[in-house]
Amino acid sequence: MKDSLVLLSRILAHPDSRCWFLAWNPAGTLLASCGGDRSVRIWGREGDSWNCKSVLCEGHQRTVRKVAWSPCGNYLASASFDATTCIWKKNEDDFECVTTLEGHENEVKSVAWAPSGNLLATCSRDKSVWVWEVDEEDEYECVSVLNSHTQDVKHVVWHPSQELLASASYDDTVKLYREEEDDWVCCATLEGHESTVWSLAFDPTGQRLASCSDDRTVRVWRQYLPGNEQGVACSGSEASWKCVCTLSGFHSRTIYDIAWCQLTGALATACGDDAIRVFEEDPGSDLQQPTFSLTAHVPQAHSQDVNCVAWNPKERGLLASCSDDGELAFWKYQPSEGI
Amino acid sequence: MAGEQDMFDAVVMADERFHGEGYREGYEEGSSLGMIEGRQHGTLHGAKVGSEIGCYRGFALAWRGLLHGCATERDSKKMKVLEALIGMIQKFPYDDPTYDRLHEDLDRIRGKFKQFCSLLNVQPDFKISTEGSLLSF
Numbered sequence: 001m002k003d004s005l006v007l008l009s010r011i012l013a014h015p016d017s018r019c020w021f022l023a024w025n026p027a028g029t030l031l032a033s034c035g036g037d038r039s040v041r042i043w044g045r046e047g048d049s050w051n052c053k054s055v056l057c058e059g060h061q062r063t064v065r066k067v068a069w070s071p072c073g074n075y076l077a078s079a080s081f082d083a084t085t086c087i088w089k090k091n092e093d094d095f096e097c098v099t100t101l102e103g104h105e106n107e108v109k110s111v112a113w114a115p116s117g118n119l120l121a122t123c124s125r126d127k128s129v130w131v132w133e134v135d136e137e138d139e140y141e142c143v144s145v146l147n148s149h150t151q152d153v154k155h156v157v158w159h160p161s162q163e164l165l166a167s168a169s170y171d172d173t174v175k176l177y178r179e180e181e182d183d184w185v186c187c188a189t190l191e192g193h194e195s196t197v198w199s200l201a202f203d204p205t206g207q208r209l210a211s212c213s214d215d216r217t218v219r220v221w222r223q224y225l226p227g228n229e230q231g232v233a234c235s236g237s238e239a240s241w242k243c244v245c246t247l248s249g250f251h252s253r254t255i256y257d258i259a260w261c262q263l264t265g266a267l268a269t270a271c272g273d274d275a276i277r278v279f280e281e282d283p284g285s286d287l288q289q290p291t292f293s294l295t296a297h298v299p300q301a302h303s304q305d306v307n308c309v310a311w312n313p314k315e316r317g318l319l320a321s322c323s324d325d326g327e328l329a330f331w332k333y334q335p336s337e338g339i
Numbered sequence: 340m341a342g343e344q345d346m347f348d349a350v351v352m353a354d355e356r357f358h359g360e361g362y363r364e365g366y367e368e369g370s371s372l373g374m375i376e377g378r379q380h381g382t383l384h385g386a387k388v389g390s391e392i393g394c395y396r397g398f399a400l401a402w403r404g405l406l407h408g409c410a411t412e413r414d415s416k417k418m419k420v421l422e423a424l425i426g427m428i429q430k431f432p433y434d435d436p437t438y439d440r441l442h443e444d445l446d447r448i449r450g451k452f453k454q455f456c457s458l459l460n461v462q463p464d465f466k467i468s469t470e471g472s473l474l475s476f
Contacts, residue, residue, distance in 0.1 A: 103457045128450065130457075139415070142457040145450035183423070 004296035028314030034064035098135035123153035144184035168197035212255035
């Protein structure tokens, strides 16, 4: 198990600062990083090494907390503590800020593009989640302001194929939203975590959602549609989500990020104990009560808290991570025994 | 013999009896003081909420007048959101503080108001105080 996750290279991506988040472009050829130094950097591979292709430093007045690529790969959104979200358009190696979305009252914590590319979601310490629509002329319009959470909203993520949005909050819950008659509504609240939920990741099919928390557990939730065979109660025509697995005892500190590989189904976690862990579902485990095993654990992956882990969408086993120490690292995951 | 027991009984039970009487008197007085304090608190809080919604209503009705007659698609989208906001404000049960979806509906009104401001590209800044509200945009 010790050889399962091997370090490929390490880069000081945001010197004298924290590296907060990483995002691979849909083609898997570029990696965007963002940090406490208020910049976004774009990294591209040249042979065996990764080089900085662009630095986007004029966009924000404060820390950039998250970045997200549009499904077409031509746009990058950056969410900042300066309460704005910038939309950058890619032009060869250059990026130009085409719009700045304003409206949140304070720090924007996350941004995510819907699979259709027409919708964008942002969330903030002001406890709200905003849904924006973009048209063919690159005009952004707010279509909904959702005030369902009672505390700071840390992360938003879209379902891989449906227009279903999930958010994670300091109020210990995960909420799901969908459009209903021209307006967005909260259609489910997932309770169970005993502390802040920091991040979320859908599995490749979108039937399951993984959440990670300050309570040092990972929870896996499964969607049950009305009339399901397992007899899980649903209210009316709404799907219901049930926690089908809790991974506890593996992490000694807050789990800040979770990533579900869309190619292999492996789950990676970023932890405040400076470690990276990978879990895989046990083959043949019951769909309604799945079990996961720890297949890789690198205790000192970074010298400080690991803030983000991201699987490359095209290359199996390629994982990127970043940390409060400002570094970005690339790893190769190869489960040793045939799983 | 019986007379002696009654006398001791009265002495021994005196403490408990006075304790009980004192408790009942205190409880009654506390209840009525609590009612008064609660009423004051409710008045203040209700006024704050009323003031906030009143601001949104005035803002919305003013903009309805301003946007009336504009025919672009963008403006018709704004009108739709505006009408939804006005509708929510009108439907809100102002005379029922025990309405079970009070906070949910208030949050929806606030969200709709923020969305409308975003479409107008206006950043309102309300300062609601008990002496009267101060609007600055």
